[in-house]
Amino acid sequence: MNSEKETFQEENFVSKSLFYRFSQLVGFLLGARFFVAILLTFALYVSTFFLFNQEESFRNFVFDFKVHGIIFCTVLSILSGGIINQFYDFEKDHIVKPFRTRIQSFIKQKYFLYAYLALSIISLGVASFISYRVLVFFIVYQFFMWFYSHKMSRILIVNNITFVSLTLYPFFGMMVYYETFxxxxxxxxxxxxxxxxxxxxxxxxxxxxxxxxxxxxxxxxxxxxxxxxxxxxxxxxxxxxxxxxxxxxxxxxxxxxxxxxxxxxxxxxxxxxxxxxxxxxxxxxxxxxxxxxxxxxxxxxxxxxxxxx
Missing domain, CATH: 1.20.120 (Four Helix Bundle (Hemerythrin (Met), subunit A))
Structure with missing residues (x-):
């Protein structure tokens, strides 16, 4: 009888532990706006190949690792931007997005900040290997994403224009890269x-x-x-x-x-x-x-x- 009770308690503990870990994963993905990043990545690939880069063959595009590196840095920057934005908007999101903040509460805010720093550093590290111009491009991008969350999101009209501009910033970068005007x-x-x-x-x-x-x-x-x-x-x-x-x-x-x-x-x-x-x-x-x-x-x-x- 005791053995069955102990087995049940162990199974219950494992199930709660798995649920907790799963909730942490979902909370992190929501906090980093992972699904928005996926959509923007898809949009970047489509616009890069079919709009900005119409002369290059699909084979050459696939093996153009510089372009993939830039898009990879963009994705990491978007994820880090999502994290820092939710860090500053945490109190507001408690009311506006109660379900999401409830899920995110499974992770301490300091771990979001660690993730933000890690993603930013990796992004800038990869960018530095591509070229110094790409590095400057992403330093500017990440700075304004932080500054938007810290200050600009509270300023009339500036908040809307800055948010939209930051959304389009990677596409502008690709347009300049391919000199498609x-x-x-x-x-x-x-x-x-x-x-x-x-x-x-x-x-x-x-x-x-x-x-x-x-x-x-x-x-x-x-x-x-x-x-x-x-x-x-x-x-x-x-x-x-x-x-x-x-x-x-x-x-x-x-x-x-x-x-x-x-x-x-x-x-x-x-x-x-x-x-x-x-x-x-x-x-x-x-x-x-x-x-x-x-x-x-x-x-x-x-x-x-x-x-x-």
Missing amino acids: SKKILLMAIFLFLILLCIDIVKDTLTKSVDKTFGYVTIPNYFTSKNTKTIIISLLMITMAVSMKLILKTGTSGFMAYYFSLGLFIMIACIYLLLNSSKKSKFFTLNILRFWVFVGIIAMLLNGIEGKL
């Missing part, structure tokens, strides 16, 4: 900047009161609801204008032409939802725009494959 790429960059800016401002409308409590001066908690709505709708209308320019003036064809054409209707749908000031409509708008960015990556991939065939 054209009107089409510039307009696509403006389109992506505007849609990401809309996403960030809409996201802020959902955390308006919490941001104000913790001293984050955002567009929704500084301006009236009517003015905030006007700003977002104006940005969506400018995005529509850029889409039309891409379709009519740059010779965009294939899946990307369909993407920008259908995007006009997506923007109109988002404007219609925003005219309804309910929290549910803002949530739908946020997720529609996020999904549309992902659709854009897939459209670029399919367009690139079609062009290579």
Whole structure:
């Protein structure tokens, strides 16, 4: 009888230990925004090969270890940036993201900081082996990710522009690396900047009161609801204008032409939802725009494959 009881206690202890370790892993992945990093890595590979590097063959691209090294450093920098951001936003996330902070509580904050330092150092170490220019590029990137989390995330308008700029910074680096400058790429960059800016401002409308409590001066908690709505709708209308320019003036064809054409209707749908000031409509708008960015990556991939065939 005692033997069975001891066996049960041992099994129970093992199961609790495994659950604890699994929770620690999930907490770390969420804290580092691992899944966001995966999506950005996928987007970087697609845009690098099919947009910035159209002359090189797939074989040469696969064995271009310098490019893979830059993307590897980017991923580590994104992970470290996610960690330092959640470190500074920890109190706010307790209210905004209770489930995620509950999972993250299985790991002490000091271990997140150790991970942040380790990822940053490894990233800069690999970058130094590639070239001194790449090293400087990532020093600037990591500094501004830290400075954004530490200070800039609380400053009106600067917070939104900096967040979106940091998201696009690796893509800008690849564009410079391949010296791929054209009107089409510039307009696509403006389109992506505007849609990401809309996403960030809409996201802020959902955390308006919490941001104000913790001293984050955002567009929704500084301006009236009517003015905030006007700003977002104006940005969506400018995005529509850029889409039309891409379709009519740059010779965009294939899946990307369909993407920008259908995007006009997506923007109109988002404007219609925003005219309804309910929290549910803002949530739908946020997720529609996020999904549309992902659709854009897939459209670029399919367009690139079609062009290579």
